Amino acid sequence: MKKKVLAALLSVAMVATLLAGCGSKSEEPAAAPAPAEEEAEAPAEPAESEEETPADAPAASGDLADKKVGVCIYQFSDNFMTLFRTELENYLISLGFAKENISIQDGQNDQATQTNQIDNFITDEVDVLIINPVNSSSAETITDKVVAAGIPLVYINREPDESEQKRWEENNWDVTYVGCDARQSGTFQGELIADLGLENVDKNGNGKIDYIMIQGDPENVDAQYRTEFSVKALQDAGLEVNELFNQVGNWQQAEAQTLVANALGQFGTDVEVVFCNNDAMALGALQAINEKERKVGEDIFLVGVDALSEALENVLNGTMTGTVFNDHFSQSHNAADAAVNYLNGTGNDHKISCDYVKVTKDNAQEVLDMVK
Ligand code: BGC
Numbered sequence: 001m002k003k004k005v006l007a008a009l010l011s012v013a014m015v016a017t018l019l020a021g022c023g024s025k026s027e028e029p030a031a032a033p034a035p036a037e038e039e040a041e042a043p044a045e046p047a048e049s050e051e052e053t054p055a056d057a058p059a060a061s062g063d064l065a066d067k068k069v070g071v072c073i074y075q076f077s078d079n080f081m082t083l084f085r086t087e088l089e090n091y092l093i094s095l096g097f098a099k100e101n102i103s104i105q106d107g108q109n110d111q112a113t114q115t116n117q118i119d120n121f122i123t124d125e126v127d128v129l130i131i132n133p134v135n136s137s138s139a140e141t142i143t144d145k146v147v148a149a150g151i152p153l154v155y156i157n158r159e160p161d162e163s164e165q166k167r168w169e170e171n172n173w174d175v176t177y178v179g180c181d182a183r184q185s186g187t188f189q190g191e192l193i194a195d196l197g198l199e200n201v202d203k204n205g206n207g208k209i210d211y212i213m214i215q216g217d218p219e220n221v222d223a224q225y226r227t228e229f230s231v232k233a234l235q236d237a238g239l240e241v242n243e244l245f246n247q248v249g250n251w252q253q254a255e256a257q258t259l260v261a262n263a264l265g266q267f268g269t270d271v272e273v274v275f276c277n278n279d280a281m282a283l284g285a286l287q288a289i290n291e292k293e294r295k296v297g298e299d300i301f302l303v304g305v306d307a308l309s310e311a312l313e314n315v316l317n318g319t320m321t322g323t324v325f326n327d328h329f330s331q332s333h334n335a336a337d338a339a340v341n342y343l344n345g346t347g348n349d350h351k352i353s354c355d356y357v358k359v360t361k362d363n364a365q366e367v368l369d370m371v372k
Pocket of ligand 1: 078079080081157158216220222251277278279280305306326
């Protein structure tokens with residue numbers, strides 16, 4: 001059921017992506033997986049881009065119960081990564097891994113702590129590693145030690161840069177990155193605002209969209225792309241933009257609340273749009289907006305990314321303009337499937353993509369039913 005809903009949503013997203021002329025052009029999106037508990041007899045299909053991978057590889061694999069999986073998460077307190085890791089663990093178990101053989105470590109947003117955890121996983125001779133790096137700039141060092149230990153590696157959520165990915169390809173290493181193209185999420189955010197029409201957003205009547213931008217931690221390239229492409233989508237729609245304020249909220253609700261309160265204090269009713277690189281920060285922004293007695297949908301507009309339940313409820317109530325579903329089901333399932341493909345010897349492409357879904361009041365309930 002959920003699978004069908006997501007597949008329908010994704011096809012809408014794909015059309016939107018094609019129209020917008022961006023997104024992962026070279027790769028078909030993965031078939032939309034359902035949450036793991038509904039998935040036991042029907043594992044997700046791996047991304048179609050994995051040409052050499054039979055669609056039923058995970059189900060066909062033999063002795064997964066004996067395989068040790070090491071998972072490193074950059075920070076457990078991150079809302080989105082909590083959804084991701086919970087789904088990842090459930091899905092790994094549904095594929096046949098034993099719960100006691102899946103170890104998930106909290107990097108506490110500290111690369112030294114995470115590096116230590118990786119060293120311990122290598123000493124423990126885990127069979128495969130799934131890593132959400134604290135610093136994506138540390139990927140080269142991480143890759144080198146993991147490859148030297150002969151352990152296949154699946155990066156998630158924080159995309160290593162192009163030169164690093166090139167090394168995997170050139171050396172034919174068992175290393176891949178699983179994630180969505182953050183440019184698409186930024187574009188969708190911009191479109192959510194552009195679709196409202198200048199006449200409805202331009203409250204101060206200066207003919208421009210006056211916005212503030214609250215960015216995530218730059219260690220995730222998602223922050224940079226969402227910032228750039230949300231504004232680009234407005235410009236591509238023929239709108240003039242005026243950036244009033246642009247600061248880093250580190251993906252955190254409380255930090256964003258403080259920043260937005262400052263921006264609203266400084267620029268008052270000139271602030272027409274609040275772009276947040278994720279929903280946690282949009283929730284913080286909403287607190288600041290409420291404190292200033294501004295009204296989303298009336299005198300200010302607010303968008304985030306992720307489709308956290310609380311954000312979806314706000315979209316339904318009209319207290320957020322919209323969000324973008326960051327599909328943690330597809331990402332976690334594709335990461336687990338990629339791990340299995342390495343264990344089976346079938347291998348993977350060096351990059352496995354998925355699609356975001358634009359969320360407005362019209363489809364927020366369907367997405368909420370799926371993520372809840
Ligand atoms: C999510 C954020 C999250 C970040 C962690 C992003 O893709 O949208 O909510 O904090 O990943 O790296």
